[in-house]
Amino acid sequence: MFTLKINGEPREVDVEEGTPLLFVLRDTLDMTGTKYGCGIAQCGACTVLLDGSAMRSCQLPVEAVGTSEVVTIEAIEADDVGKRVVAAWIEGQVPQCGYCQSGQVMAATALLKETPEPTDDDILYGMSNICRCGTYNAIAAAVRQAAKA
Secondary structure, eight states, X not given: OEEEEETTEEEEEOXXXXXXXXXXXXXXSOOTTSOOOOSSSSSOTTEEEETTEEEEGGGOBXXXXXXXXXXXXXXXXXXXXXXXXXXXXXXXXXXXXXXXHHHHHHHXXXXXXXXXXXXXXXXXXXXXXXXXXXXXXXXXXXXXHHHHO
């Protein structure tokens, strides 16, 4: 049994040690906004914030979360930076298929929390999530817009 702080609320989950946080969120807590992509922490579709930092949840064992605060896409607009990012995503019509976008929004939020005025290089290196539709230019433009908002 683990008690996790998710989106500001304590949540008790009865899962085996070693269960990736992604599966705890999706399968145990029915929070399906965080997506399964590659399963090897490369694509970023499963990105959540762990104490404000972008973290790939598919390879994060539940016991490693400890007392850290987990924020998922379901609650990102409760954060001022997250709200600006979502608004920029909508205004810029960033998504095509949309599958990776929750992870992209989480990564952008973490980037802007760490670097409020990112350079193009900051965005290039900070936004390492994969988008199979290739919306990288729209993603970068939305990050720049959210930074200015």
